[in-house]
Amino acid sequence: MTDSPAHPAHWPAPLAHGAVDATVTVPGSKSVTNRGLVLAALAAEPGWLRRPLRSRDTLLMAEALRAMGVGIEEGIGPDGSGEAWRIIPAGLHGPATVDVGNAGTVMRFLPPVAALADGPIRFDGDPRSYERPLHGVINGLRALGARIDDDGRGALPLTVHGGGALDGGPVSIDASSSSQFVSSLLLSAPRFNQGVEVRHTGSTLPSLPHILMTVDMLRAAGAQVDTPESGGEPNVWRIAPSALLGRDLTVEPDLSNAQPFLAAALITGGRVTVPDWPERTTQPGDALREIFTTMGGSCELTAQGLVFTGTGRIHGIDVDLGDVGELTPGIAAVAALADSESVLRGVAHLRLHETDRLAALTKEINALGGDVTETADGLRIRPRPLHGGVFHTYHDHRMATAGAIIGLAVDGVRIENVGTTAKTLPDFTDMWTGMLGPVPEAAPARRV
Template identity: 85%
Template sequence: MTVNPAHTTLWPAPHASGAVDATVHVPGSKSVTNRALVLAALASEPGWLRRPLRSRDTLLMAEALRTMGVEIEEGVGPEGTGEFWRVIPAGLRGPATVDVGNAGTVMRFLPPVATLADGTVRFDGDPRSYERPLHGVIDALRALGARIDDDARGALPMTVHGGGALEGGPVEIDASSSSQFVSALLLSGPRFNQGVEVRHTGSALPSMPHIRMTVDMLRAVGAQVDTPESGGEPNVWRVTPGALLGRDLTIEPDLSNAQPFLAAALVTGGRVVIPDWPSRTTQPGDRLREIFTEMGGSCELTDYGLVFTGSGAVRGIDVDLGEVGELTPGIAAVAALADSPSTLRGVAHLRLHETDRLAALTKEINELGGDVTETADGLHIRPRRLHGGVFHTYEDHRMATAGAIIGLAVEGVQIENVATTAKTLPDFPDLWTGMLGA
C-alpha cells in the first residue's frame, strides 16, 4: 500500500511570541456552499454561487453533481467579487459513481438527489466513511419508495437505483445521530411528487442551527416549508412539492472555520478581525461570539466585520454544545489552556463524526500533559501545564486546528497530517503563519 506523505509529515505548530494582531479573511462556508450546490442543481433555471468555498468537501460535491449530469461552470468575477460557480441544472442521470470522500454532506445530501436520476448511482468513499451512520437516510428513502442496495449495512458503499422521480410523502426517522438526515430529505423534498414530511422520532436532535440553515435556504429559492418554529408540530418538517428558483447567492465566510483565529486572540491576549462577519446568520459558528466572550475575550460587530480581543486571561466554561458540536475541538483546546476547569456537554454525537472526536481530544491533549476525561455526553477538562509532542489528527480537520491552537501557547507541538485541513479550510497553514506575521 502506498502511504500518502502528507499523512506522515509532522508540521511544527507555530508558537506565538506575543499578542496576535491580524486581519484574517476566512473562506466561504462549507455548509452553505454544499447546500447551495444541491439546491441549484435541483432548480428549474440556472443559478450563481459567488465566493464559494473551494475545499475537498465542496469539490467532491460539485464533481458528484457533474457525474449526475449537472453542469457547473467556474470563473472569476470582476475585481473584488472573487470566484463564482454557475450551476446549470439538467436531467439527472446515471449510471454514475459518486466519491463522497469523508464528507457527511455529500454522503447524506446526495442519495435523495440520486433517487431523481434516470439510472443507477453508486456511492463510495474513504474507509472512515463506511463507519459513519447513514441508516437514517437509507431507511427513509426506502420508506418513500426508493430502491437502494447496501447489503443491509445502513452505510456505504451502496447503490441508489434512480427512477427519475420519487413519490415522497410522510416518513419517520431517528436523526439523533446526525441532523444531516433531516436536511438531506428536506433539500430534495420539493422535487418529490408529494413533497416530504419528516418526523424525527428519536432523542434530542443535535446541530439544530444546521436544520434552520437548510430551511432558510429552501425558502430563499421559493420552497414552502413548515417547521416547528413556524407553528408546526414539534420535530416535524413539511416541504411542499414545487419548482425551485435559480439564485445569485454570495456565500458567507465560514464562521466555524474562523474559530482557530478567534482562539488565537483569546489565547495570546491579542486582536483578530474577521471581515464580512454577517449580522444575521444560521451558521453555528456565530455562537463563538458568546462562548469566547465568556472564556475571557470581548467582541464588536462592525460594518467591516467582527473584531475580537483577548484580555490576556482564559477562563474555563461550563457549556452545552449540543447545537454547535463542530465547535467542540477548538473550545476543548482553549479550555486546556484556561485558568479553571471546563465541562463541555451535549456532544455525545461527536463520537460518530470524522473520527470519534471525544476520544481523540482526550487522548491527544492528555499525551501533551493535559487532564481530560470523557463523560457520557462530553468532556471534563482540568487545566495542567502542557508540554510539546505529536498531536495526531485522525484525518479530521478540526483536530488539526485544535492542535494548532495549543501550539500557540505550548512550544514543541507537532501536528500530524495538517493537510487534512483542506477538507474545509484550504491553505490553513499559510493563513495561520500569516496571522502570526511569519
C-alpha cells in the same frame, strides 16, 4: 497524504511570541456552499454561487453532481466581482459513481438526489465513511419509495437505483446521530411528487442550526416549508412539491473555520478582525461570539467585520454544545489552556463524526500532559501544564486546528497530517503563519 515541504508529516505548530494583531479573511462556508450546490442542481433554471468554498468537501460535491449530469462552470462572476460557479441544472441520470470522501454532506445529501436520477448511482468513499451512520437517510428514502442496495449495512458503500422521480410523502426517522438526516430529505423534497413530511422520532436532535440553515435556504429558493419554529408540530418539517428558483447566492464566510483565529486572539491577549461577519446567520459558528466572550474575550461587530479581543486570561466554561458540536475541538483546545475546569456537554454524537472526536481529544490533549476525561455526553477538562509532542489528527480537520491552537502556547507541538485541513480550509497553514507574522529576531530557533 504524502509528506511534502509545504505539509511535513509532523508540522511544527508555531508558538506565539506576542499578542496577535491581524485581519483574517475566512473562506466561504462549507455548509452553505454544499447546500447551495444541491439546491441549484435541483432548480428549474441556472443559478450562480458566488465566493464558494474550494475545499475537498465542496469539490467532491461538485464532482458528484457533475457525474449525475449537472453543469457546473467555475470562473468569475458576471460583474467581475470574484470567483463564482455557474450551476446549470439538467436531467439527472446514471450510471454514475460518486466519491463522497469523508464528507457527511455529500454522503447524506446526495442519495435523495440520486433517487430522482434516471439510472443507478453508486456511492463510495474513504474507509472512515463506511463507519459513519447513514441509516436515517437509507430507511427514510426507502419509506418514500426509493430502491437502495446496501447489503443491509445501513452505511456505505451503496447504490441508489434512481427511477427519475420519487413519490415522497410522510416519513419518520431517528436523526439523533446527525441532523443531516433531516436536511438530506428536506433539500430534495420540493422535487418529490408529494413533497415530504419528515418526523424526527429520536430523543435528541443535535446541530439544530444546520436544519435552520437548510430551511432558510430552501425558502430563499422558493420552497414552501412548515417548521416547528414557524408554529408547526414539534420535530416535524413539511415541504410542498414545487419548482426551485435559480438563485444568485453569495456564500458567507465559514464562521466555524474562524474559530482557531479568534482563539489566537483569546490566548495571546491580542486582536483578530474577521471581515464580512454577517449580522444575521444560521451558521453554528456565530455562537463563538458568546462562548469565547464567556471564556475571557470581548467582541464587537463593526463595519470592518467582527473584532475579537483577548486579555491573555482564559476562563473555564460549563456549556452545552449540542447545537454547535463542530466547535467542540477548538473549545476543548482553548479550555486545556484555561485557569479553571471546563465541562463540555451535549455532544455524544461527536463519536460518529470524521473520527470519534471525544476519544481523540482526550487521548491527544492528555498525551501533551493534559487532564481530560470523557463523560457520557462530552468532556471534562482540568487544565494542567502542557508540554510538546505529536498531536494526531485522525484525518479530521478540526483535530488539526485544535492542535495548532494549543501550539500557540505550548512549545514543541507537532501536528501529524496538518494537510487534512484541506477538507474545509485548504490554506490553513499559510493563513496561520500569516496571522502570527514574522518571528522576532530575538526569539530562539525552534528545534523539531
